[in-house]
Amino acid sequence: MLSKKLMAALARAAEAHQARACLELAEGEVVAIGKESGSITLAHAGIPGLSLPPMTMVFATKQWILLDSLKPGDTVRFKAIDHGDSYVVTVIEST
Template sequence: MSEGEVRKVDKAGKKITLRHGPLKNLDMPPMTMAFQVSEPELLDKVKVGDKVRFAASNPGGKLTVTQIELAN
């Protein structure tokens, strides 16, 4: 799980924009970027400004958040 902050929630587009730290499993440096979500319901758990922990993968070249939860 990686850490980040929610910058935008796009329920219609099924996307979330996160400012995140390094994503070691994807070999990515810290940045702000939009991800697709594996399930639209994930977007109901968060709002802009929330600190979160999340898991992301890259199926078919599309960066996708597969899990998300509020950070403590």
């Protein structure tokens, strides 16, 4: 059985992790798509939910099919989460 202290620590960690999700759609422009690696490079506006300033960065995706209809130069709106070792796009749509 897990101790109360350990359970409380796990709960705090889970809350902190949930706070690192982009709950609103962020805006950006597709710079590059790595279909083989399941990644997308976006030049994006600031993302307050992830404490990210405007920049160009690589995002992973767990569902490569999200990338099929996109190409460099497309403007997009997207949601992402902080997965610890990478940021992961969970929703993306062309605008």
